[in-house]
Amino acid sequence: MKKLFFLIILGAVLAGGFLAMNWWGDGPTGEDGTVIVAEGTSLSGLGEQLREQGQLEMSPTLWRLGTKLFGGGDPIQAGEFEIPAGASAATILGIVQDGRTVQRTVTIPEGLPSILVQERIQALEHLEGDAPLPAEGTVLPQTYSYQRGESRAALVGRMETAMSDLLEELWPTRTSRSVVNSPEEAVILASIVEKETAKADERRMVAGVMSNRVRTGMRLDADATTIYPITKGKPLGRRILLSELRDPNPYNTRAIAGLPAGPITNPGRDSIAAVLDPAETNALFYVADGSGGHVFADTLAEHNRNVAKWREIRRKRGE
Incomplete structure (x- = not known):
């Protein structure tokens, strides 16, 4: 009886040691990999x-x-x-119990038009389905995380929800200097500001000029609005034709006064905030200053002098 008991104890110890060796011993993989745990997966299923x-x-x-x-x-x-390569059973279980899931991200930069947003999402690996084309101005530029197996449509939907939430947050900050009468108009004007300057510290000033022009009935004269109906926001790749500058389509602010028919890109938070609270200024004009920014003017005469300086800068550059 004692011998049988001893054998049972010995067997249990050996079995426990065998299990422990297998549980904490190196696993079979020779390289790093991933495991996807579906919702509702049991330990046995895993x-x-x-x-x-x-x-x-x-x-x-x-x-x-x-x-x-x-x-x-x-x-x-x-x-x-x-x-990780060679992960033991104990390591794997600890990862799926307490570890962080793989973080995949995609960045939508400020001023990326929807046609290029669609192309960027479509090119992402590990997603399902086709990427829909979001309406222009409905995607908030920022970085988004996504998981393997998520649908491209769901990712685009989260981008659109982010823009809706931002507009709801910022609209109450609208000041008396703003000329937009709805969140939709804010996005339209902000999309122009986004294209007119890449300098963060100029956005409110450019928004101030644009607001003054809308208020006084002047044309906005933004080349990006002329190009948009031709390319849907993609680079034109050539000089704008005179016939295109004169085309009175509802987007071309070189030919029509007021806001264009819709946004020309997806503006970021700062550009939207700028048109809701534009700089207090009398300026009606601006032109490039040769250093990546702009110089602003209240009068046409002053503006013409600034344009002459800009042309001289370009001449010296051989442009």
Whole structure:
């Protein structure tokens, strides 16, 4: 009887040692990989998945026993996880219980038109379905995270929701100097400001000039609005034709007064904030100053002198 008891104890110790060796010992993978844990996956199902993917050698029975003895009570998370080369069963379980999911991101820069937003989302790997073409001005430029297997349409939808939320946040900041009468008009004017200057510290000033022009009935004279109906926001790649400058289409602010028919790109937070609270200025004109910014003028005579200086700068550059 004592001998039988001893053998049972010895067997249990040996089995426990074998399990421990397999549980904490190096795994079979020779390189880093990932595992995708679907919502509702059980511990048993995860063990089978890991064996199928070659990330676990132990039997499903040993895996289940190891999770009960050594795994603690934390549930496994859903998502995509990075699994390092040679990860043990213990390491893998700890990753899916307490680790961070793989973070994939895409950045939509300020002033990216919707046709290029669509192309950027369509080119992303690990997403499902086709990327829809969002309406111009409905996507908020910023960095977004996404997960493997998410639909491209869902990602675009989150970008549109972010813009809607931002407009709801910023609209109450509108001041008496603003000439826009709705969030939609704010996006239209902000899209022009976005294209007119790349300098953050100029946005409110450019918005001030544009607001003054709208208020006095002057044309905005923004080349980007002339180009938009031709390319939908993509680079024109050539000089604007005289016939295009004179075309009285509802976007061309070289030919018509007031705001264009719609946004010409997706403006960022700062440009939207600028048109809601433009600089207090009497300026009606601006032209490039040769250093990446602009010089502003209240009168046409002053503006013409600034234009002459700009042309001289370009002449010296050989442009």
